[in-house]
Amino acid sequence: MEANANATKNGTKTLPSDLQQVGVVAKYDVLKYLRSRRLLGILIIEALVLVLITALVATSDRPHTVDEVISQYIGFVSILIVLGATLFGGDAIVSEYQNRTGFLLFPNPVKKSSILAGKFASSVAAMSLMLLIYYAVAIVGGLLMGDGGMSTRVFASLGLALLYGISAIAVAFLISSIMKGSTGALILTFALFFLIFSIATSLIGQLGGIKPWFMLDFSGGSLSYIMNNPYPVDSVDTIGIGSGMSYTIYNYFPEVYLSIAVMLAYTVVSLVLAYVFFQRRQMAA
């Protein structure tokens, strides 16, 4: 059969490349974050956290180094990342189905892989903006309230935070590609990081005595530990509790390079699975 798809009613046209379409989807998805209350909401939460930590550090009598002050701020980054992943990625895919905007978008000559990549890029951009603002304020706070110079570990922490953010968004996209409703997807994403992952990590590490290096939240912890000098090492402490009985405490810390590998693996596997589910998902009703 002769193909004449590029011949329009009044001439010819060439479709943009997949990559160009990724850019278009990302551009308009970023607009969604800028105009919705989600980005504003998370920035308000971020501002409140920053104000609170600043007030605590400023009123503390103990002298701090710049890195110690910045570490105080960094202690809350993981929570912000989970919130960001939930709000920026939790319903990115499912909303096209539940809100019926897929009826508008999908009949266009654009591959689902381009839609997924574009949405992912915009979510990562929103997450990055949130983290960059947070770290910028933390650095300024550290320099103003701390003594001495700032180490490059801060930038390493920022890099790990960005990677943790990216991998958390990828997991959120996977959930979003499977779930039927936006609310369920948002709740599950939040619960996965705050409850399921943390409970599983505790059970595996504290009760099982197995280092949970393969857990995403455990790997994400490296963004805080990297501020310690020297970097903490694993330890096993056995404490006697009388009558010949003892209690063993396992202290596990993520190794930086292994953490990076785990976060990358979560990102790749989650995105591939999200794509497979999204590709197979049909606009049935």
Added chain:
Amino acid sequence: MTEPIVISKLTKDFGGFKAVDDLSLTVPHRSFMGFLGPNGAGKTTSIKILTNMLSATSGEAYLNGVDVTKDPKTALANVGAVVETPEFYPYLTPRETLAYLGELRGMRKEDIDRRSKEVLETVKMTEWADKRIGKFSKGMKQRIAIAQAILHEPAVIILDEPTSGLDPRGMVEVREILMELKKADYTVFMSSHLLNEVQEVCTDVALINRGKLLRAGTVADLVGQVTVRRIEVQTMEKVTGELLNKVSKLEGVTELRAAGENHFIFSIDGGNEAQSKALTDLQSVGLKVVSFKESGLALETLYMSLIKESR
């Protein structure tokens, strides 16, 4: 030249239920084809396969010569579609929505600006062009949906029940837009279960039921095939059993039933001549006929008989 839409042995099986069953259909170049069938006939499923929203179990569906089941991006390059009643991104205005979809299709900025102005005028949404869509009514959204379908001047437009769910005013407004499309040289494939809409707007029609094609052709040809007419009669006399008994014995009268105190309806086969004779016969048996008129559309008669046969 390849016909703009060619469906070949298309089947969609939902776990044992065949929503589309070995459907083959060709939509001629520059025709306005109505895709007609009752609820659950397989119209929307077929259109969703054509627009890459559903995968086909088997068969092929070509848009401008490209199989949409194999290469949807290329196949949809020159197609505009409105499927069901789409929702819009509430944070975008109509102009921004058109820009988004135009950019996805590779249109240049100046072309997007020019065409957005034109299509928003066509669908009478110019004054709403820069308002966010979030609070728009269903009718307004449907007009924007049609605007985005014609933005890039596609060769083929696919519409899935474009007046469905609209109030009477909205239906009239959308139908006016459809008449405008008919004047332009698009090929339009439009599903509907509204027979008057199809007979009013379409040049061609395809009838479908239970996923199978029953009949396809030009509206004129199909209407011409209809020889059975439904006649509605109003009399001075009250419609009694005796009166109906008399009428039932007249030549060619079938499906006779009372429709009110002074009304009855019957069907007659044989075109204008039979219809004229029926009026004479009614008067010859002593009925005082107040009105005698053809009831319903010819397409409706054909539709009902084909649907009945296919059960």
